[in-house]
Structure formats: structure tokens, C-alpha cells
Amino acid sequence: MHYEKLSIPDVVLLTPNVFGDERGFFMETFRQSEFENHCGPYQFVQDNHSKSKQGILRGLHYQHQHPQGKLVRVTRGEVFDVAVDMRQHSPTFKQWVGVRLSEKNQHMLWVPPGFAHGFYVTGKEAEFQYKCTDYYAPADEVCLRWNDLTIGIEWPLKDGAQPQVSAKDAKGLTFERAPTF
Numbered sequence: 001m002h003y004e005k006l007s008i009p010d011v012v013l014l015t016p017n018v019f020g021d022e023r024g025f026f027m028e029t030f031r032q033s034e035f036e037n038h039c040g041p042y043q044f045v046q047d048n049h050s051k052s053k054q055g056i057l058r059g060l061h062y063q064h065q066h067p068q069g070k071l072v073r074v075t076r077g078e079v080f081d082v083a084v085d086m087r088q089h090s091p092t093f094k095q096w097v098g099v100r101l102s103e104k105n106q107h108m109l110w111v112p113p114g115f116a117h118g119f120y121v122t123g124k125e126a127e128f129q130y131k132c133t134d135y136y137a138p139a140d141e142v143c144l145r146w147n148d149l150t151i152g153i154e155w156p157l158k159d160g161a162q163p164q165v166s167a168k169d170a171k172g173l174t175f176e177r178a179p180t181f
């Protein structure tokens, strides 16, 4: 597995070693010891799996009192995945980083606790699977507006069209109103 710190150094891109043969492929997708060395002493307690159609945008979400670290990957299709630093004492506070995760590149992204997270489906569809360092706490969830002007995420929207978001995400908070860490 290759680990690469991105422009927000606590956000790490993981690239697994893929072993292909005439049957298909094999890859290790997680090793606790390696992960701790490169990303920190985190343990995962919940796995999630969602499927989304092209043009869907999920997020930006985070839990405030029970923040979740997320190790995310795409097992079918492609997404543009974004993490926003919501930690007010961080040198990269308010900054965002985005990467394309796909079935093809097999990339994974470590999004630490303290970040808002979301993704936009750039392929025909996307199956999104991820590990979380804390349990789902719906009452604790915060939704940051995907197109907040302060953060200014440059989503690769298809033909500049508006993404399809849930009713909840359409009512996301502006950055000024969103709680920070």
C-alpha cells in the first residue's frame, strides 16, 4: 500500500498494490499496523456502503460531538471526493482537498475526524464503501452546504449542471453557521 499526504497533510491518499492474474485481481485494502504508522492510532467500528446515480452529490457531512474518521473507497464507478478542514486551530482550516476515487484507480482516502466529507458521482454510478472510527449519531450530524462560497469547492459538475442532492443536503448550513472543532 502506498500512502501519500495531500495538500492538507492529515488527509492521506492510499494506493493499494493490485495483484492481477488470469483470474482477475487481489489487493489488500487495509492493514491496521500500516494504517497506524501512516495515519495515526485510529480503530474502525462501523462499515458503510452506499450506491448513487450519476450527478448525485452526498454531503458535506460530519458529526460534531462524535466526529468520525473515514477511510473511503469506490468499488464501482467514479466519484470526486472532498474533505474540508473544520478544525479552527489547523493551519489548513477552511481549506478543501478533492480527489477522484474510482473502481479503476482503486484509490482510497483517509478523512480524519474534524473534517466535513462529501462526494459527487462523476461516473455513470458509484458504489461507495467506507470504514468509520465512530458510530453513526444522527442527532449529532452537521450538514455543510456543498456550494458554500467561503469554502469554494470546485466540483467537476457535468456540463456545469446542478448536482442532485437530498432534501437534507439542500438545507445545508453556510460555513459561518457551521460548528467547528
Ligand SMILES: Cc1cn([C@H]2C[C@H](O)[C@@H](COP(=O)(O)OP(=O)(O)O[C@H]3O[C@H](C)C(=O)[C@H](O)[C@H]3O)O2)c(=O)[nH]c1=O
Binding pocket: 048, 050, 058, 059, 061, 062, 070, 117, 118, 119, 136, 166
Ligand atoms: C450515514 C448513515 C445513514 N444511515 C441511514 C439514515 C438514512 O435513513 C439513510 C441515508 O442516510 P444519509 O442520507 O445521511 O446518507 P448519506 O447522504 O450517504 O450520508 C453520508 O454521506 C456522506 C458522504 C458522509 O461522509 C457520511 O458518512 C454520511 O453522512 O441511511 C444509517 O443507518 N447509518 C449511517 O451511518
